[in-house]
Amino acid sequence: MIITLPEKVNYIIEELMSHGFEGYAVGGCVRDSLLGRIPGDWDITTSANPYEVKQIFPRTIDTGIKHGTVTVMLGKEGFEVTTYRLDGEYEDNRHPKQVEYTKNLVEDLKRRDFTINAMAYNAKDGLVDEFDGLKDLQENRIRCVGSADQRFEEDALRILRAVRFSAQLNFTIEEETLAAIRIKALNLRNISAERIREELNKLLLSNHPEKIMIAYETGLTKVILPEFDQMLVTSLQSPYQQPNVAEYTLEVLRYFVEKLSKNIEDKKQQLIYRWAILLHDVAKTEVKAADSHMKKHTMELNDKGAIMAKTILRRLKFDNETIESVTKLVSYHNFRFGSSKEDIRRATNLIGEKYMPMLFVIRECAIEGMNSKVKEEMVKILNQAKKLYYEIIEDGECVSLKMLAVNGKDLIEQGFESGKNIGLLLQQLLEMVIVDPTLNTKEQLLRIAKNQL
Incomplete structure (x- = not known):
């Protein structure tokens, strides 16, 4: 079994060995190499203690020297080199009270989590696999x-x-x-x-x-994630294909992964989409449908869903941008797009240019879980909304205050008194422009402000 080690990884291992120590690539990088995947990073384990490693290599960083790890810098790249170790007693289901160095590679591999992560490799000795990790990989x-x-x-x-x-x-x-x-x-x-x-x-x-x-x-x-358990016991009726919220949600997520995710390269964007899909119907566990008040039900579902999504993401200590984005998409995931450009301009002003394309993706995925009778009509409505939206964007039509041809400074220069009334005036002008985009010129808007407002 031969693994082609990167040149710098091989150099570190050979340097360790030339100084009388052992050195191996270890863990996930070995696993991924055997699977034909490109490792995200390369970890190296050695019989040398951290201070001996620091003496061998001119540039090192004490990234985790307490637990036997130093980072060896080669150019701008860093490689974690960790001493063989034995873990002491664990006190909190997470961290050992202390670690003890060992000169025995197998003792180090013995403390690792899974067999597929407990393999080591160097060009001299080949694959060290004391726990049949290769067999588990193959099976x-x-x-x-x-x-x-x-x-x-x-x-x-x-x-x-x-x-x-x-x-x-x-x-x-x-x-x-x-x-x-x-x-x-x-x-x-x-x-x-x-x-x-x-x-x-x-x-x-x-x-x-x-x-x-x-x-x-x-x-x-x-x-x-106890909310997921509730999703599994919350039943769904027509027009959904699946019996409960969780199964429907996983079907929607599967569609995104298989059909749409390949076009999204940014990892954070991927996470936002996937969390938004996972949580988009989370409020169905608490909000029951009321056939005679469907509009009220939808609004309650949106509001409650946004609150629950934000609660979950805060509990998991997500960053503010992710929380805001996921919450926004959950809040508007079943938004009913109108059929005119004015409707779409209003929707864009309400939801935001940043989120409209993302919302189209969420809607497409959500529709996939519907039965065929309603799916065709909903797809038609969605495609029309997308067409109108991209025409609006291409034509540069105004959908927000930042796109308005005048701002507060312009109005003040025309003699309007500064203060909150300026904001109200700009909102009125924006409303007019959303109805009629041709009004969005500085000359026309200033004239309207003077003459009518």
């Missing part, structure tokens, strides 16, 4: 190194990592490992929201986000 299996109970008791985040790897690699979780996940699920309460968020993000960004069902079946979502 598409996630299995803990040694006792699954012990691995999850040591670090509860591994519980969620198992599900995440299952989604990223489309692997099954081995039975003993799965049983231990069920037993240890409540230990996730000891893991920080930030760590939970990052694992959920990676799961959602995978090609198989539907694997979140494993998290539900093993009791993880009850701890980290």
Whole structure:
């Protein structure tokens, strides 16, 4: 089994070995290489202690020297080099009280989470695979190194990592490992929201986000995303194809992943879309339909959905931009577009130019889960709205105050008194321009302001 190591990784390993130490690429980079994937980064493990590593290489950074890790800098690239170690007793289901260095590679590999992450490689010795990680890779299996109970008791985040790897690699979780996940699920309460968020993000960004069902079946979502459990017991009626909110949501997410996600290169945008889709109908768990007051029901669903989405994302410690974007899309996900350009200009002014194209994507995905009778008409309405929107944008028609041909300074220079009335006046002018875009010239708007307002 031959892995082609990057030149700089091979150089670090050879330098370690030339000084009498062992050195190997280890963990995820070995796993990904064996799968034919391009590793995101390369980790190196060695029998040299951190201070010996620092003596060998001229430029290093003490990134985690307390736990045996230094970063070796080669040019502008950094490579983490970690000493073989034994973990002491874990005190919080996450961190060992202390670490102890060892000269034995297998002892270091023994403390790792899953067999597919417990392989090491260098060009001299080839693949070191004491726990049959290669076999598990070949058989598409996630299995803990040694006792699954012990691995999850040591670090509860591994519980969620198992599900995440299952989604990223489309692997099954081995039975003993799965049983231990069920037993240890409540230990996730000891893991920080930030760590939970990052694992959920990676799961959602995978090609198989539907694997979140494993998290539900093993009791993880009850701890980290209880709203999803409620979605599974909230039934749906016509015009939906699926029996409950969660199954419908996962069908919508599947459509996005398979049909639309390839066009979105930015990772943050991908996350915004995927979280918006996951949460777009979360309020259906609390807001029941009232056939005689459908408009009121829709407004309540929008408002409640936005509140619930914001609550979930804040709980998971997301950044403000992501919270704002997801909340906005959830709030307007079932917005009813009109059929005229004026309708679309009003919608754009209300929702925002930034969000209109994103909303079209969310709507397209949501419609996919409807039955064929309503789907055709809804697709027709959506396509018409998109056509009109892009015509408006191409023609540069005014849809916001920033696009208005006059501003507050212009009005003050014409003798209008500064203050809140200026803002009201600009809103009135914008309203006129939304109705008739041809009015959006400085000359006409100033004349209207003087003569009529």
